[in-house]
Amino acid sequence: MITNCCSDTLRNYGPRDPIPGLEFGCRECPSVLRYTEHGWKLRRSNRVYIAAPFPLKHMAITLRFGLKSVGIVCSSRWLDLPTDEWSESAALADLSDVESSSMLIAINPKDWAIKGTGGRHVEFGYAVARDRPIVLIGERTNVFHHLPNIQVVPDLTSGVQVVKEFIETVTTVVAVA
Ligand SMILES: [Zn+2]
Secondary structure (H helix, E strand, O other): OOOHHHHHHHHHHOOOOOOOOOEEEOOOOOOEEEEEOOEEEEEOOOEEEEEOOHHHHHHHHHHHHHHHOOOOEEOOHHHHOOOOOOOHHHHHHHHHHHHOOOEEEEEEOHHHOOOOOOHHHHHHHHHHHOOOOEEEEEOOOOHHHHOOOEEEEOOHHHHHHHHHHHHHOOEEEOOOO
C-alpha cells in the first residue's frame, strides 16, 4: 500500500541522481523515503493515532499498551487528558496528532453506532483527507467506513497485528520519471 503523497513527493521533489543511503521525508506524511541499491524504499513512522468515543478511553489505553508491546507509539495526547476538557487547544492537538501519525485506528463498536458526540468521526474524516490508512476496530457504521484504505477488524488484538504488519512493511516505491 503506497499512499499517493509519497510517490508524489518522489516524483516532484526526488533527486534525479540519488546515491544509496540518501533519505528524505515525505512532504505530506511522516514516512521516510530511502534510496538503496534496489531502488526507493518507503519506511513508515511508528506513530499511530487512536480515535475512540471518550467513554471508551479505557479501551484505547488497553490498545495503547498492546501497540507499545510491539514497538509502536500511540500519538493520541487526548488519552492523557485528565477529563474531557473540550477546548480549542484540545481540538488542535487532536488534528496535529493525526497529522504526525502514519495511520489511524478507529475504535467503533456496533453499539456506539449512534452514540457519542462525534469527535472521533471528525478525526476519522481528517485521516481520510490526509491519505492515512485506517484500521477500524468493530463494525462499519457509516458510509465513509466503506472507503478504500480502510481495514475492518473485530477486536483489539487483531487491530494490533494489522497495524504492526503495516508499519513494519518496507515498501518499494516505483521510481517515476
Ligand atoms: Zn507520504
